Every structure is written in C-alpha cells, then in structure tokens.
Amino acid sequence: MKNHVLRPFIVFLGIVALILIARMFFVPRDFGIGERGYMYGWHRKGNEQDWKNFKVKYQGKEYCKDCHTDRYNSINKTPHRIIECEDCHGPAIDHPSDPPKLTIDRSRELCLRCHYPLPYPTSGRSRIRGIDPDTHNPGTECSSCHNPHNPMEGLR
Amino acid sequence: MITRRDFLRHTALGIAGVALPFAAFEIVDPEKLMARESSDPSKVRWVFLVDTYKCVGCGMCVKACKLENEVPYDANVTRTWVERYVITKDGKVHADTPKGARDGFTTAKIDLGEGKFENIKAEDIDKAFFVPKLCNQCDNPPCVQVCPVGATYQAADGVVLVDRTWCIGCGYCIMGCPYGVRFFHPVYRTAEKCNFCYHRITKGMKTACVDACPFGARRIGNIKDPNDPVTKIIMTERVGVLKEEYGTKPQVFYIGLDKEVR
Numbered sequence: 001m002k003n004h005v006l007r008p009f010i011v012f013l014g015i016v017a018l019i020l021i022a023r024m025f026f027v028p029r030d031f032g033i034g035e036r037g038y039m040y041g042w043h044r045k046g047n048e049q050d051w052k053n054f055k056v057k058y059q060g061k062e063y064c065k066d067c068h069t070d071r072y073n074s075i076n077k078t079p080h081r082i083i084e085c086e087d088c089h090g091p092a093i094d095h096p097s098d099p100p101k102l103t104i105d106r107s108r109e110l111c112l113r114c115h116y117p118l119p120y121p122t123s124g125r126s127r128i129r130g131i132d133p134d135t136h137n138p139g140t141e142c143s144s145c146h147n148p149h150n151p152m153e154g155l156r
Numbered sequence: 157m158i159t160r161r162d163f164l165r166h167t168a169l170g171i172a173g174v175a176l177p178f179a180a181f182e183i184v185d186p187e188k189l190m191a192r193e194s195s196d197p198s199k200v201r202w203v204f205l206v207d208t209y210k211c212v213g214c215g216m217c218v219k220a221c222k223l224e225n226e227v228p229y230d231a232n233v234t235r236t237w238v239e240r241y242v243i244t245k246d247g248k249v250h251a252d253t254p255k256g257a258r259d260g261f262t263t264a265k266i267d268l269g270e271g272k273f274e275n276i277k278a279e280d281i282d283k284a285f286f287v288p289k290l291c292n293q294c295d296n297p298p299c300v301q302v303c304p305v306g307a308t309y310q311a312a313d314g315v316v317l318v319d320r321t322w323c324i325g326c327g328y329c330i331m332g333c334p335y336g337v338r339f340f341h342p343v344y345r346t347a348e349k350c351n352f353c354y355h356r357i358t359k360g361m362k363t364a365c366v367d368a369c370p371f372g373a374r375r376i377g378n379i380k381d382p383n384d385p386v387t388k389i390i391m392t393e394r395v396g397v398l399k400e401e402y403g404t405k406p407q408v409f410y411i412g413l414d415k416e417v418r
Contacts, residue, residue, distance in 0.1 A: 031306070034309060034310075034311070034312065035311075035312035036309070036310040036311070036312065039300070039301060040297060040300050040301070040309065040310040041309055041310060041312075042306040042309060043306050043307075043308075043309030043317075043319060043322075044306070044319055044321075044322055047309075047317060047319040047321070047322070048311055048317065048354075050319075051317055051351060051354040051355060052354060052355055052358045052359075053355065054225075054354070054355035055355070056224075056355060056356055056359070056361070057223060057224045057364075058220055058223070058224050058364045058367055058368065060361070060367055082370040082371065082372075083370045084216075084367055084368055084370065086220070086367075086368070087216045087219075087220070087368055087370065090223070091220075091223050091224065109259060109260075109262060112260070112262040113213075113214040113215055113216065113259070113260030113261075113262060114212055114214045114260075114370075116260075116261070116262045116263065116264075118213070118261065118264055118284070119264075119278040119281065119284075120242070120281065120283075120284035120285060120286075121281065121283060121284065122209065122283045122284065122285045122412070123208075123209065123211065123212060123213070123284060123285040123286055124209060124210050124211065124212045124371055124373075125212035125213055125286070128212060133262075
C-alpha cells in the first residue's frame, strides 16, 4: 500500500481504538441484554436494584395499629374504616422518629373529595351521601362537628 | 444415472432431515426442567386491574402517588391521574381531569382549561363515571423500543423502568407512548413514568395508589399466579384494555370500560 494511503489509515485505526477503549471505561460493567431480550431488555442491571431501594413512604394501616390502637379500633366500627389513616394524616415515612408529628389535612376540600354530591349514575360516587358546601355551614371545618373517626357520632 | 423416482425420494428425505432440529434428539431431564421453572425470574408478571364502577373520583391515589414517588406536588405532571367522563343526552362527551384529579372532583362543573368551566345539569346526564389511568406496562412497550441509549427497559417481571443516570432526555419515549403516561421529571430532568411502585411491589407491598384507594377500585396482581384474585377476575370476567389496536399489549385491565374512554 502506498504511504499516503497507509498513514491516514493508521490514524483512522487509532481513533477507532480510542473510541473502543473510552467506551470500555464509560459503559458500566452490568450493562447488557436482560431477560426481556435485546429489544426490551437492553439496560444497566444495577438500575433494577436502584429502584428497589427507593424509600417507602406510605406504610399502611397496620403500621399505625400498635401505638394508635384506640383510633384504629374506633374507625373500624364506622363506614370510614375503608379509608387509610395516611389518606388524611399524610405519609408516615419513619414516624415517630421522622417525622415526629404528621400534618393532618383538616380542610373541607379533603372531605368534599367524596362528599361533594355528583349525580353520576354509573359511578359509586352517586351512592355516597353528600352536602352542598355553599349552604352546609360554609367556612367551618367539618371536624368541628363531625368526628372523622366516627362521622355521625352524637348527630343522628 | 439418477432416476426421477430416486431424485424425488432423496429430496424428500433430505428436506425431512434438515427440518428436524437438534433439540429433537435431546433427552428431556425432568430435574433440569424443574430447576429452570423454579429459578425462572419470569414467574412474576405484574398486572393492574381497575374497576371503574367503584371509582368515585376522590383522587386519593393521585395524592398518594405524588408523595410516595417524589413527583413535585404542585407541578402539573403526575404518574397516575383520574379522568371524569360525563356523557349527556345529546350524545356529547365531556371529559376533564383538573390537576390530574390530585384534589379529587369537588365540583359538578367540567374543567375546560384556561379557567373556563362548563355547567351540566343533572337531568341531562346519560352516564358519567371516573377512569383512573396509569402506565400500562405493555408487553410490547413502544417507549422502550425507541430509546436510543438503553435508559428505559422492561424488567423480567414486566415492569418498564427508567434509568435516571442513563437517560439523555431526548423525549422519544414521551412521544412514543400512545397513552401519554410519560413526562419529564421537573427535578431530575429525565423521562418519568409509573413503575407500579417497584420499590413496594418487590417488597410484597401493594402500590401506593392501591393502598390509598378506599373503594378497592385499583388492584395489582401477578398474572402468572393462577390463584391470584386479580388473575381470576381477568381470566373469568369481562375486562377491557386501552387502545388495543396499537398492538402494545397493555397490562392494565379495566372493568366497565366504555367506548368514549380514550
């Protein structure tokens, strides 16, 4: 091969080799074809573990049971038993260490999520008793009359 | 000299021989087969079941999802949302999802956007219902196919995940999803989507939205477990999926799906 062809060719080979070497350092070791094959499973395996290690914040009703037994038992006797504690009290995360106190949502808007009457015949919404927030004691927190853990207590 | 008869016979034999795979000569070892079955990670395939009759549009699922998965609460993006469909007697479909129903539906007015609302009289309603939406974790995920860098992928259990360290933010997957479940995370600036709360389901918990739903409208299950209650419903009851015609094989099943739902 003539010199003027060979020399640029060597430079070209050098660039290719450089890219391949850089790629070796740049691409993580666990990058490859996963269980779902090349089309759907081409990924960094370690990322699956990264997602598994994500922090759980909502702990569920049973997490509250041991300390707040009275509340847990009382709400279980009412129609509100289907509502998770954390829906109103906020995510427990690592309560009681972090956060030591949960922020309770006492807004009227929270109750209206279910108790604003919507006459929708093919939805469960129409079977929930509702109030008109404009005429039913506007401006007052619902919990000042209704105990959320036993909503009709003493009012029937 | 080769006769016509010989030629035909040898050709037929030759084709039959070539067609026989080597696997046919392998003796099946039951023990090996058992080992493969039990160590097979694809023994789990997560699916979702939504009962639109039970959904009341309280939006607790959306709130829980945002807080659980650290999706900025006031940004107008969400991994899951609830749509309201009101079909009036004149055949018109009115649909809205204010803030993705993060705060539920606390008015009968339909949100038209840009601060406009539409009043609908109760007596004009033919049917009305709520439809929760989330990632369908498709068996043929188009979002994964279009990713140029391998940042989004499907795990062995069917869940489609996004590698935030690897995503270059090109947005192809957001364009590619026919269900519009993908968006850019405002903080990480990478593609974001529902992953069935992968950190919860792999620990034996339910997803945050399933736990937060007071009415049991949302359920998650393993379609490969024949005793799973969700599997039983999908196998024996009438369920529908969204946009089947796209061939994505969505794995979120709906009870009470209607033709108006897109």
